[in-house]
Amino acid sequence: xxxDYDGLQGKLTFQPGEMKHxxxxxxxxxxxxxxxxxxxxxxxxxxxxxxxxxxxxxEHHTVTIQVVDDDDPGKLAFEMEAIHVPERKxxxxxxxxxxxxxxxxxxxxxxxYYTEDDTAISGxxxxxxxxxxxxxxxxxxxxxxxxxxxxxxxxxxxxxxxYITEPTGGARLCKESDGGENSCICTVSIESNAExxxxxxxxxxxxxxxxxxxxxxxxxxxxxxxxxIRVDPGEGEGEKPGVLDYVLHVLTVPFKLFFAMIPPTDxxxxxxxxxxxxxxxxxxTAIIGDVASLVGCALxxxxxxxxxxxxxxxxxxxxxxASRTAAVQDEYADASIGNVTGSxxxxxxxxxxxxxxxxxxxxxxxxxxxxxxxxxxDVLARYPEGGVFVVRGGTLKVSVIVFSVIAxxxxxxxxxxxxxxxxxxxxxxxxxxxxxxxxxxxxxxxLVIASWQAIEHKGPCD
Numbered sequence: 451x452x453x454d455y456d457g458l459q460g461k462l463t464f465q466p467g468e469m470k471h472x473x474x475x476x477x478x479x480x481x482x483x484x485x486x487x488x489x490x491x492x493x494x495x496x497x498x499x500x501x502x503x504x505x506x507x508x509e510h511h512t513v514t515i516q517v518v519d520d521d522d523p524g525k526l527a528f529e530m531e532a533i534h535v536p537e538r539k540x541x542x543x544x545x546x547x548x549x550x551x552x553x554x555x556x557x558x559x560x561x562x563y564y565t566e567d568d569t570a571i572s573g574x575x576x577x578x579x580x581x582x583x584x585x586x587x588x589x590x591x592x593x594x595x596x597x598x599x600x601x602x603x604x605x606x607x608x609x610x611x612x613y614i615t616e617p618t619g620g621a622r623l624c625k626e627s628d629g630g631e632n633s634c635i636c637t638v639s640i641e642s643n644a645e646x647x648x649x650x651x652x653x654x655x656x657x658x659x660x661x662x663x664x665x666x667x668x669x670x671x672x673x674x675x676x677x678x679i680r681v682d683p684g685e686g687e688g689e690k691p692g693v694l695d696y697v698l699h700v701l702t703v704p705f706k707l708f709f710a711m712i713p714p715t716d717x718x719x720x721x722x723x724x725x726x727x728x729x730x731x732x733x734x735t736a737i738i739g740d741v742a743s744l745v746g747c748a749l750x751x752x753x754x755x756x757x758x759x760x761x762x763x764x765x766x767x768x769x770x771x772a773s774r775t776a777a778v779q780d781e782y783a784d785a786s787i788g789n790v791t792g793s794x795x796x797x798x799x800x801x802x803x804x805x806x807x808x809x810x811x812x813x814x815x816x817x818x819x820x821x822x823x824x825x826x827x828d829v830l831a832r833y834p835e836g837g838v839f840v841v842r843g844g845t846l847k848v849s850v851i852v853f854s855v856i857a858x859x860x861x862x863x864x865x866x867x868x869x870x871x872x873x874x875x876x877x878x879x880x881x882x883x884x885x886x887x888x889x890x891x892x893x894x895x896x897l898v899i900a901s902w903q904a905i906e907h908k909g910p911c912d
Contacts, residue, residue, distance in 0.1 A: 454478055454487055454517055462493075477517060487517045522554025526561050526617055527624035528636040529591075535598055537643045543598040547612055547636060548591055552624065555588045559619030563594060563612065570608035570640055575599055583614070585621075598640055612636040670714040678706035705734075738764040754845055754904040758897060769793045783875050810839040845903040852899045856892050863888060 451457035456476035464471065473491065491513045496505035529548040537543070549561070564580040565572065572578030577597040585592055596612065615633045617623055622631075629635040681691045681699045691699075712726045739761050746756030769789065777786035813822070818836030826840050864874050867885060871877035877885075 451489070452478075455489060455515075475515065489515050489517070491515060523557050523559050523620035523622075524551040524554035524590075525622050525624040526551055526559075526614060527627045527634050528612075528614070530636065531628050531634075532637050532639070534639045534641055536641050537598070538600050540600055542600055545596045545598055545638065546593045547596060548593045549583060549614060551585055551590045551592075551621070555585075555590050557619050558587055559585045559617060559621035561614045561618070561621070561623075562616040563614045565596065566611045566613060568609040568611060570610040570638075572610070575601065575608050575640060576610060576638075585619075596638070600643075607642070608640045610638055610640075612638060670716055674710040674712075674714065675707070678710040679703065735765055752901075752904040754849070755901045758849075758900055765797075766793075777875055786875075806839065806841070813837055813839045845900065845906075848903045849900045852896055856896050859892060860889065 455478060458473075458475065462471050462473075475491065493507060493511040496507055498505040527550055529550050533545070533547075535543060535545055547563075549563075551559070560582050562581075563583050565576070565578045567578075570576055576599055579594065579596055581594065583592050583594055613629070613633050613635055614623070623629070623634050625631040627634045628637075681695055709730060712730055713722045715723045717723070742756050742760035742764060743753065745751075745760065746753065773786045773789045776789055777783040780786065814837045816822075816837070822836050823830065829838060829840050830836065863885065867874055867877070867881075871881050876882055
């Protein structure tokens with residue numbers, strides 16, 4: 451007091467509603483270089499003149515004043531000697547390095563700064579810098595920027611260092627900092643981006659899973675072909691194949707090898723197997739349809755009769771066995787009914803609708819030509835411009851009527867079974883076999899009536 455600052459004491463009076471007061475303390479300037487000095491300002495003895503109002507001191511009733519000697523140019527040091535910078539995913543980062551001027555700020559001073567590689571490489575991981583940092587008179591801090599580049603680091607933390615050296619104007623380097631009296635060092639660590647790291651981890655995990663699935667799928671693919679050429683006994687494992695097993699194997703091995711080309715479910719989550727199965731089923735169905743048509747033509751059987759016998763049996767028997775298996779294994783046979791209705795829906799809406807749509811587009815785009823005129827001369831009377839897709843009705847009307855009547859009879863039989871046997875499927879031995887025989891008879895009745903109509907309106911064999 452008296453040499454470095456003007457001491458004072460007094461009384462502060464706060465009027466009602468007044469929230470703030472200022473205390474001014476004079477700091478004495480001199481030309482003597484001194485270390486940092488401190489003094490205190492205390493508040494005490496709070497008193498209130500109003501009744502019922504109690505005055506109390508707050509938490510911070512003493513303040514420490516530090517007097518910085520402005521006659522000393524000061525010591526230079528980094529604000530932080532170690533900095534960790536998380537990398538951004540796609541954007542570069544501008545890192546500002548702050549240099550503090552401690553213990554004095556008299557006069558203008560400068561220092562040199564530069565970067566040095568460690569595991570981080572200048573130009574690749576960051577932009578190296580070098581230059582002179584200037585402090586004006588009474589300026590206590592200054593900064594310069596370093597650009598950190600985004601490059602998608604995964605695990606590695608890359609490091610480089612920043613130096614300040616060669617202070618001028620009487621300033622010194624803080625010897626307590628990293629680097630000692632000759633330099634101050636700041637170590638910058640560039641850390642990988644957490645989002646990028648998580649993405650890479652997920653990718654590696656999925657690749658590992660997919661690779662394992664691929665390895666399993668490749669093994670299963672090989673096993674499919676081995677199973678196709680292997681003769682398996684008809685009954686349980688461990689028994690030797692019989693003569694019938696060898697005969698059936700010779701007859702079915704081409705089909706086994708053909709369907710063994712379908713990829714197993716281990717690839718692409720089973721979708722590859724699904725779409726290849728659809729394609730192969732379509733190929734087999736087309737072959738069955740063409741072969742049945744050729745056999746019917748060779749035997750003089752009309753096309754509609756071939757369709758409801760050979761083609762229908764060839765394409766519907768697999769569904770029949772699938773429905774039976776579902777009915778036996780399911781407590782309520784829901785899957786069996788769903789398979790039957792779903793199969794017929796696909797046959798009608800997709801199996802007929804898709805080819806007819808393609809044919810309609812084809813004939814509309816092709817327009818009238820000699821082929822169309824020779825095939826549909828009677829249609830040209832109504833559509834002289836052509837381009838209309840023609841489907842001959844033939845005996846379709848009679849077949850649909852017969853089928854609908856028989857379908858109603860089958861539904862009535864199901865209602866009777868529900869009433870007298872307690873369910874649509876199964877039941878007592880005599881009941882279920884009589885019901886099965888009745889259904890077979892209705893199917894034969896439909897074949898007889900539909901075939902009779904087709905033979906009556908038999909056309910030329912193509």
